[in-house]
Amino acid sequence: MTNDTIIRAENLSLCINRGRPNEVWPVRDVSLQIKRGEVVVLKGPSGSGKTSLLSLLGCMSRPTEGRILVHGRDVAKLPERFLTEIRRKRFGFIFQQFNLIPGISVRENVMLPLYPVDISFREMRERADSLMDRLGLSGRSHFRVKGLSGGEQQRVAIARALVNDPEVIFADEPTAHLDTKLSSDLVGILEGLKKEGRTILIATHDPLLYEQGFIDRVLEMRDGSIR
Amino acid sequence: MRKHLKILEYALSSLWRRKFKSLGIIAVFSLIIFTLSSILLLTYAFKREAMEVLRGAPELIVQRISAGRHEMIPSWYGKRIQEIPGVGMVIPRYWGYYYDPSTGGNYTVMAAAGRGDRKLEMLSGKYPPAGGEVVVGKGVAESRFLSEGSRIPIKGSDGQVRNFIVAGIFTDESSLLTNDLIIMSLMDFRDVFKTGNERATDLVVQVFNPDEVENVARKIREIFPDTRPITRKEILRTYDTLFDWRSGMVLTMFGGALLAFIILAWDKAAGLSAEERHEIGILKAIGWETSDIMELRFWEGFVTSSVSFLTGLIGGYLHIFFFGASIFAPALKGWSVIFPSFRLLPYLNPYQVVVLMFLTVIPYMAATIFPSWKAAITDPDVVMRG
């Protein structure tokens, strides 16, 4: 069933400030496989390397050692352009800080990944609008991001992560800025995404999230390695 | 194509969310282009008009120089010059300056030329003036509130005040040439300035063959080493360099405006804030390529500079050719008391417009694109941390 493996990591290590006195290894010798439709949680205290591993798997940074295969293709050595293309076409990201762009409207934020894609304005808008409908943001499309509540901002971030119809969704500490009520809303949304057959990778240390029944696997991280 | 339009769309949204900053930059930028284009259009139109009308200037003028200063020339010089082969008529010119204490203006006083039988253009009234009469330029008439038939007192070098009757006034159309003129008869000129009967201000020398002008000038210098022949070519060259955009005031204003612009561009270049960097990181993380981000910055620079350039240029054109350079006039006027109104013909030098564009639009675009280059090629995972 190898073609069901979307991402495969082999002996991944990441080193920052290599050769300098402040050299650190946030990720050490990690090997794992992510299969289609799986929901995987990377669990661990802060500083355990969850976020770094997530950005390696999400093709946002390159490993110092080891290989990352996306659909069987080693991406670690590919030029920047291909990594960008993978992120644009296959991945969606929900950041801890939401990373929305202030000043432009909610709808423009949701459409953000689609600007460099060769589709029409109309299609772009339709996709954004249907996602915003689904996430209960339809009345907010012309609002500025600053005027939204934390939960709404998160839903905008989720809509943005979904707008390019990604195979894999990466979520970094998605409940960090949410209260219990909003967190369980988020759980509902993630569950729905799983039902659609999307693969989800979550980095969190929030029990409310990793103790949910729809989670397939929990990988515990400490000091950059999976135990 | 669609992709480029969409990035343009995003660039516009991006500019619009910082409305005040963007509009402020466009306003300042437009103002700079307005100033620069006004200067360029004004000086070029000036120059072209001077070059056009001064083609009618005498082809050779002979001045006498004494101790390095312009001196009256004795009329026997003319007789000797007339003997040079190829020389036609030698016509003495009589002119000088008159400071009018009551207005503080300097007027140019001329004796009516020998060819007074010709009917004069752009004059209301009669010409040549008879004894006791003068013909004046529009500026003189306005500064002294003169109309045809009024009197104008002129104090001679003997201290006596003579009252002249205004027999004619040059029309406004000719102001650029006649604004400060007072033309009187030769008899009156000699009487007012006590120049004597044997001396003229300078001599106009007619040369039959235009190719011979330089030769004749050289011969005149040989015969009279104390003279300075001035050819029409030299007159035109004077005006060519006078209103050249590299000279004097033009350069000063141009330089000032350009400096202001460089400061603006520099500020823009150095001003890639942490916020902007973070934004570039977000765009990269969600799948924008480095080239897309460069294109975004390109559009931002293009929108700002093209709107500013066109607005400034339109403004400058209207300012110079429809409003008579009204904003510049006080500065241009300098210390002159009488000054002609500008009704310049809209001569335009496409080369200057292109130069202006290259000196402003291109550096601005470069200043917007380059700083984002470094940010755009860094790894996007910075947005994951903090």
Next chain:
Amino acid sequence: MHKHRIFIAAIITEILILMVLFLSGISRLKSAEGLLQRKTELVKSLMLTDLSVWTEARYTRHPSQADWFAPFQDYPSSIEHFPAGSLLHPPSGAYGEGVE
């Protein structure tokens, strides 16, 4: 939405305005040929050599007739280049006060 349409329309409008201005300029130049001709005639009749623009000094009123060092004839410490000389105020004392 569709700000780029507004932008493109604005740019095209501005370019059209410029074109209209330039074209009207060209026609104004054409119709001014007669005027220029008459001005040239006037220059011929009066044997003029210069434009009557700046009248405050010899070398600004008749730049083509002035000597190379002409500005110094008007006041000793004036700035010697033409346009600068017409824009800058002569230093105090140049007209005699305070000068022995």
